[in-house]
Amino acid sequence: MDTHVSWRVQVVVVAALAVTALAGLAVPFAWLVATLFGLGYSLSMVVTDLRARRVGTDVLAVLSLAVTLVVGEHLAGALIALMLGTGQALEGYARRRATRDLDALLARAPRTARVRRGGGVVSVPVDDVAVGDVVVVRSGEIVPVDGRLLEPGVFDESALTGEPLPVPREAGTMARGGVCNAGAAVAMCAVRTADRSAYAGVVRLAERALATTAPVARLADRFAVVLVPVALAVAGVAWWWAGDPVRAVAVLVTATPCPLLLAVPVAIAGGMSATSRRGVVVKDGAVLERLGRVRTAILDKTGTVTAGAPSVTEVLVAPGVTVNRALALAAAVESESPHVLATAVVTAARHAHLPVTPATAVRDVPGVGAGGVVEGLDVTVGRLVAEDPPDWARSALRRARLDAAGVVWVHVDRQPVAALLVRDELRPEAGRTLARLRAAGLDRLVLVTGDRGEVAEDVARVLGLDDVVADARPETKVERVRAEQRRAPTMAVGDRINDAPALAAADVGVAIAARGATATAQVADAVLTGEGIDRLADVVETARRAHGIAVQSAALGVGLSFVAMVAAACGFLVPAAGALVQELIDLLAVGNALRALRGATRVAVPITARRLITRFRAEHAELADARAAVRGAGDALSTGLTTDADTRIRAAHRVLVDRILPHERAEERELYPAVAPLVGGREGIAPMSRSHAEIERLAARLSRHLTGPLTADQVDDLRATLYGLDAVLTLHFAQEEQDYFVLAERER
Structure with missing residues (x-):
């Protein structure tokens, strides 16, 4: 009946106990066998607790079964054993449901990839794919590695993000490992090996989640601190008052702590299932418990609350030059460049639906950037070269300083004709996500970033953050996490390697896996599998709900058990009847705990x-x-x-x-x-x-x-x-x- 035993075996054991209990009506010895079996199982649980230097609620189960043997109440003992077995089967069912989403995530991991080699396409083990290989993904196949698309494609990303609609991706954009090709076959250039992909980090965390038994007993043990001495005291008083040890047996039977032993892990396991369906993989139940108590969030800026890459936010042009013309000239020169600012320029031209013909005679221009010939014009893109810029250019420089933006200058025949303002823009969902975090109970949100002060302060003002730390090194982030932990349980969120120390130091470290930063995924307690941070609020809301349901279920079970104990102490329940009542209490508590499988309630979007x-x-x-x-x-x-x-x-x-x-x-x-x-x-x-x-x-x-x-x-x-x-x-x-x-x- 251990949680690692298969659910089918648990069902067989419960069926055997039920048959034994029924057989006892004809052969009472069968009740003794069932009682001994239950006692042996309960003792094994107590031994496990003692090895972990913990004394929990299992003590009451052992005492209940032991005293039924002593006073000869074998029917009550058999019912208690059946109750324990049924409860464990219910927990096994809940865990089975909770882990099937993680199992599905592991099952999706591709084992092979189709790679262009030697003039053809060959199938190779996914671990043999190298950076730069051209990978061909056929319709319906799982993308094996993170790669840059060489042609447009359409992908089903629901397994990672929950997005039910196919997502179109243009040539030059990223396709992440683990998504499914929902369109025609596409070719992509691998940018990471399989073991360093975003999906691989998520899979490793899922494996740890499945392999780890969640240490969620602490919540149950907090209840046990009250329940165990109260039950023993009530049993002792009942024995002394009635002068009948059977009265004490009835009290202990009704106090058997199955609601605590089962409802708490069922609720936590249900919460883990709900988070995995929302695109968040949580390491174990203890993490979910800690998430339910978090009150402070330390947030990185770049790639966390911002997009993580610069984009063109405005195009300022010289008199007589149109925005589209300037952008098309810049994109023509930058179309073959791998530089991040070049990507921003080309993306802006693509969004504006501008025809871009690559420039000829493309070259590096020392001190400026890139240059080339576009429609017979000598175009350079990069830094400003004019020593005495015209009025419009000086105005553009002022605008860039006020907006804390970078500038990409476009020159024609060494004369500036346009200034492209670039910024790392806020994620559209950032404001709503942080508002939801506050609504979920977080009372302090802090931005800690290595970026410049004016940039960080602008972000903090827009998002309404409580504090901001700029120019922060990795050790600075760790120091700030330690300082916040002295005030309240703290969560750290980041997506890059320099965030890993802070994530490891926090009570809960949350990594955004979309960029494939394996160091953060390795040390994190939870990983967001999608690109956005809206699921950060999802996981906190779900954790709080699961923790609340666990407490509610345990309190419900303990409260009803206390009422039953009083009834037994007064002689209204004999041991066998008390065992049946306790079984009903178990069903109510575990049934309530199963609500956690649904996760936090969300409104469906038609x-x-x-x-x-x-x-x-x-x-x-x-x-x-x-x-x-x-x-x-x-x-x-x-x-x-x-x-x-x-x-x-x-x-x-x-x-x-x-x-x-x-x-x-x-x-x-x-x-x-x-x-x-x-x-x-x-x-x-x-x-x-x-x-x-x-x-x-x-x-x-x-x-x-x-x-x-x-x-x-x-x-x-x-x-x-x-x-x-x-x-x-x-x-x-x-x-x-x-x-x-x-x-x-x-x-x-």
Whole structure:
């Protein structure tokens, strides 16, 4: 009946005990056999506890069975043995359900990979795949290693992230090991070996979770500190008062602590199952217990609350140059570069649907960056080379400093024509996730990052964090974790190798495995298998719920057992009846504990809403240049009403009327009714609808300005209108991405 014994064996043992108990009606000796079997099993549990230097609730089970033998209440002993066996079978069933999700994760691990070698495609063991190998993944196959796609593909990532819809991935983006190819066969270039992939780290943690017996007895033992002496005292008083040892036997029988022995591990195992279904692998039940008590979170910045890679946030251009033209020139030069900033430039051009033809005569330009010939023009991309930059470029430099952004300069014939502002943007789900963590009971959120102070402080202000530590080295992160632990149980979250020491030092270390940082996955107590951090809130909510259910189930069992003890002490329950009552108490406690298998309650997102969210999220990316045109028109007025400013204002008006306003109206008409039930009904979407009304008002104001030729006395109001539009659009887009678009990423 040990939890490591197969569930089928446990069922057979329970059936044998039931048959023995029934056989005792004809042959009473059978009850003695069942009692002796139960006593032997209970003694083995006590010995195990003593070896671990722990005295728990198993003592009561041993005493109950022993005294039934002493006073000859073999029927009661047989019922207790049956009760213990049934409880263990119920626990085995719960653990079987809890571990099947982890088993499925292990079963998905591919053993072979198809690699292009010697002019053909051969199948090799997955451990033989080297970095740089071209791996071919056929439709329906599991991606064996992390790789960069050489062609577009569609993938089923539900096993890792819970996302039910196939996810399209463009050429040049990453495909992670463990996802399933849901489209045509694709080729990819391996960027990590199988043992260093994100999926491998998750699999190793899953193996540890399955191999480790969760030390969850501490919670039960805390209850036992009260239950054991109370039961012994009540039994002693009942014996003394009635002068009948059978009365004491009845008390001990009703006090048999199966609710504690079974309900607590069942609830914790159920919580582990729920977290694994949500894309989080937890090392063992003790981790889940600690997660349920965490009150402080230490968060890394890069790759944790931010995307982890720079992206182009704005394109500032010289007079006479369009945003699309500047971006296309930069992408043409950078299209073959592996540099992270080059990837950001090319990605921005791809999102804007710009045709990019690789430049010719590409070269490194000392002190600048990269250069090449694009449509007969000498284009360089990188640092600013002008010693006396023009006014627009000085304005761009000021903007970059104020925004704590990096700048990629685009030159044509050594003259700057555009400044691309790049930042590591916040994850869209970061704000909602941290709000959920606070709602779950965390009262302190701290950002500890190696990044610059102004960047870290901007992030902390936007997310409403309680404290921020910038320019932090790995040892600084560990020191901060130690300091926070002195105040309250602390969780550390990170995704890179330099986060590993802090994760190891924290009460609970949580790694984000998407980037394949094996060091963090090795030392972490839990791993988020998806790219986002929304599952961080999922696991904390589920841990708190599982811990609460465990306490509730144990309290329910102990409370009912105490009532039964009083009834037995007063003579209302004989030992056999007490054993039956205790069996009913066990069923109630374990049945309540099984609720933890469901995890924290989440609202399902209908497929129609998910598709609309996907569509409008894509449109947000496509409208980046339109929004930049609005801001650029306002900037152009800084030198007065010039011909260039007039041209830009009218161009901004066109993109407002032709692209931005139709997008906003479609959201109001289609998206908002679909998401309203998920965000509190009409009241939940009212603030966003008010933003739409403000955008319409400002756009109409701009239209009235353009009913005739522009004059100098309109400049101030034009700038206020354009900058107002830019501010409202920026805030509105950010709110939609945080509050609505992340709904499509939530686990069901």
